Every structure is written in structure tokens, then in C-alpha cells.
Amino acid sequence: MAAYMMNGFRIFSRELTSAPLQYRYYQSCLQRLQVRPLFLQTPPPPSAVFSHHFWSSAASRQKEADPDLQAAQSLERYKDRPWDYLDSEEYAERYGSRAVWTGYRRNHKGGIPPQKTRRTCIRGDKICGHPCPICRDPNIIIHHQNVKLLQQFISPHTGMVYDPTLTGVCMKQQKKLNEAINKARDDGLLPFQIPHVDFSGEDYSNSHDAVGLTPPPPLSSEPWYKWYGEITPNEKKVEQVKKTYKAYLKG
Secondary structure, three states: OHHHHHHHHHHHHHHHHHHHHHHHHHHHHHHHHOOOOOOOOOOOOHHHHHHHHHHHHHHHHHHHHOHHHHHHHHHHHOOOOHHHHHHOHHHHHHOOOOOOOOOOOOOOOOOOOOOOOOOOOEEOOEEOOOOOOOOOOOOOOOOOOOHHHHHOOEOOOOOOEOOHHHHOOOHHHHHHHHHHHHHHHHOOOOOOOOOOOOOOOOOOOOOOOOOOOOOOOOOOOOOOOHHHOOOOOOHHHHHHHHHHOHHHOOO
16 A cells, blocks of 8 residues: 555656656746747736727728718729720619600709709819719719710700700810810711712812903903893983992082
């Protein structure tokens, strides 16, 4: 019994003396790896965790609730290629197959609408209360290559540009539309009609005496030009001219 107890005491003392050595070896390994053990790491204060969560959630809510930020991002998306907006799902969801100015009605006082549209809807950073169909959507950008948008403001029957009183576009955007349509027609992106002129068969060359070189004066009493003798003035007109300038005529 005594021998058994002596063996147990020796094993216990051996493990007790080796425990500090193992702990020191563990600390040296952690220092080499530059890692602190979990029980020695100090957790962040609750205020820092709450402030980080609060500001991150506030920033995300502000980003979702700020329409100006979303409009700026969408504007940057279609800035280089504005014609891609008309093929997007966002445009189809908002307008469908209708033109951008269909169903637009400007707010005005009384029952008689104004005879002219406003000069501009955007003055500096301020937008009027009821902007025109182009100014109300920041993704609609007038460009001469944006053919689908320009075709919405051209009559398919006459080829003429719709009047702004029909579409409701402000004068500033209407001027941009006219310039873009003219440039698109010059570049061959939009068709246009040339009026047909019937050839009458008349001689438009410079061989006629009226537009050619002046002939020398005649030697006899013949008229200077041949067609002078063929012209017979109206007697009533001649009498009227004589009566008008009677005081200035001699004899």
C-alpha cells in the first residue's frame, strides 16, 4: 500500500513540475506567431460595438432613402450611352410602349392652359413643382444618337417636329430636341422627306439674253433686246402711272 502511494506521489510531482515548462513553451509559440490567446484578448467596449452598428445601419438607411443619390447613380449609368435607358426594364416598367410625353398635363390656374410652355424647369439646383416630361426623368438625355427618343417627338405622317404645346416640353429642352433632330438627320440616323419639284421644261441656263452678256447697242431703231418688241404694256396701267406722276412728266 505504501509503495503504491509513493508511485502516485512521484507521478503527480513530475506532472506538476512539467506544467510551467509547457505553459512557457506555449507563450513563446504565441509570441512568435504574434497571436494573443482568446482568454487574454480584451473584447471591445459595448459603446464601440453599438456606435459601429448604429452608423453602419444609418448609412445604409440613408443610402436607401436618399432619392438624389439613386438618381445620381442612375444618371452616371446612362450618361455615356443614354439610348440604353429606352431598352431597359426600368423604362418599360415606367412608360411601357407609350411615349414619354403621353398623358402629361401641366398644372395651371383656371381652365385655359397657357399658350406657351415655361422657359426652363431647372434653375440652378431648384426644380419646379411640375417639370416637363424630359426634365422630370433624369435618365432621359437628349442626344442625336438617341434615335428612339427623338422619334417620339416627330410626326410619322408629316415628318415635322411636334409643337411643345402638345408634348409639354419646356423651351430649353425643345431647343435641344430641334438641334439633336437636325444633327441626326444630317448624320443619316433619321429619315426626312424632300419635297418633289416637277420640271417645267424651261431653259434655266445662262444662254438667255436676260442673264447672259449684254449685247451691243442696235444701230437702227430696233429694240435693244428682241423681246422688247414683243411686250405690249397695259393701257390702263400706263394711264394710271401717267396720272400719278403727271406733275413730274415733261410736256
